[in-house]
Amino acid sequence: MTKTENETTFRSGFVALVGRPNVGKSTLMNALVGQKIAIMSHRPQTTRNQIRGVLTTDDAQVVFIDTPGIHKPKHRLGEFMVETAESTLKEVDVVCWVCDVTEPNHSGDAYIIERLKAVETPVVCILNKVDAVEKPGVLVMMDALLKQYPFAEMIPVSAKDGTQLDVLKKALVKYLPEGPQYYPRDMVTDHPEQFIISEVIREKVLRLTQEEVPHSVMVDIEQLERRDTSGVVYAHAIIYTERDSQKGILIGKRGAMLKKVGQMARQELEALLGNKVYLELWVKVKKDWRNDPSLLHRFGFHEER
Numbered sequence: 001m002t003k004t005e006n007e008t009t010f011r012s013g014f015v016a017l018v019g020r021p022n023v024g025k026s027t028l029m030n031a032l033v034g035q036k037i038a039i040m041s042h043r044p045q046t047t048r049n050q051i052r053g054v055l056t057t058d059d060a061q062v063v064f065i066d067t068p069g070i071h072k073p074k075h076r077l078g079e080f081m082v083e084t085a086e087s088t089l090k091e092v093d094v095v096c097w098v099c100d101v102t103e104p105n106h107s108g109d110a111y112i113i114e115r116l117k118a119v120e121t122p123v124v125c126i127l128n129k130v131d132a133v134e135k136p137g138v139l140v141m142m143d144a145l146l147k148q149y150p151f152a153e154m155i156p157v158s159a160k161d162g163t164q165l166d167v168l169k170k171a172l173v174k175y176l177p178e179g180p181q182y183y184p185r186d187m188v189t190d191h192p193e194q195f196i197i198s199e200v201i202r203e204k205v206l207r208l209t210q211e212e213v214p215h216s217v218m219v220d221i222e223q224l225e226r227r228d229t230s231g232v233v234y235a236h237a238i239i240y241t242e243r244d245s246q247k248g249i250l251i252g253k254r255g256a257m258l259k260k261v262g263q264m265a266r267q268e269l270e271a272l273l274g275n276k277v278y279l280e281l282w283v284k285v286k287k288d289w290r291n292d293p294s295l296l297h298r299f300g301f302h303e304e305r
């Protein structure tokens with residue numbers, strides 16, 4: 001699904017957005033993602049890593065993830081939060097650290113830079129609010145920051161007037177692997193996790209079965225809920241194959257393959273969603289599912305892509 005013969009490679013992936021309060025992350029998200037594709041709605045307070053926005057272009061989809069735990073722990077936020085945030089930073093394709101050029105040398109920035117040293121994911125430094133200062137000041141700040149951390153890139157922008165946002169978009173896409181469009185292009189939903197969960201499961205199936213199960217395999221999240229106030233995610237997923245032989249491969253000897261798919265998907269999802277995840281996986285054979293309009297609709301094929 002990632003490309004057809006006459007299309008270029010489609011890239012998709014996850015970008016962790018970090019930065020202390022007030023540096024302009026929300027403004028930047030709105031400017032990058034735009035109203036139409038902004039997807040977040042109500043979300044339990046307990047969710048530590050929210051999906052903040054999804055940027056879809058013709059050749060890429062960037063899923064921005066909030067990692068609030070990276071900030072200096074206040075009284076309620078313990079080491080656990082910081083660890084969760086760090087594991088998220090390790091899972092994503094690139095980290096965007098946003099800072100504010102009107103406030104150089106902020107101690108909150110120094111704290112986050114220290115935390116970033118614990119991960120190997122490339123970090124793009126976004127220097128926001130360049131509309132509010134003179135250029136030489138920005139250059140001095142860039143120089144000072146580069147001495148503290150080997151940023152993969154440094155991009156001065158203004159989320160407010162749009163300066164350099166195109167450059168930023170292009171830069172981020174470079175770090176994303178070839179991958180599927182996780183979200184329908186115009187989706188506005190209460191449950192964006194649904195798409196992430198099904199795509200992560202699908203990716204594990206393809207990887208672990210080493211393509212013995214074809215790309216046409218589909219994952220349907222039949223049930224998705226947060227069971228209690230702790231935000232634990234419970235998902236019941238059905239993996240549809242087209243043949244009995246594929247079902248056999250996917251289940252494996254005494255269920256070993258399916259168990260492995262579940263384990264790997266769960267680990268990745270817990271890091272991405274920032275919550276404990278329970279996955280219940282079932283495999284069903286549905287011959288010719290591609291001609292079943294209701295299933296096609298559920299899998300998002302009403303979209304143009």
Ligand SMILES: Nc1nc2c(ncn2[C@@H]2O[C@H](COP(=O)(O)OP(=O)(O)OP(=O)(O)O)[C@@H](O)[C@H]2O)c(=O)[nH]1
Pocket residue numbers: 019020021022023024025026027028128129130131132157158159160161
């Ligand atoms: N001059 C200028 N101001 C900006 C820019 N981006 C954001 N701001 C202002 O900075 C302030 C904070 O912006 P937010 O987008 O709310 O910051 P945030 O990082 O999302 O803050 P939290 O939601 O608390 O994490 C607001 O008053 C914005 O209008 C910019 O590019 N230039």
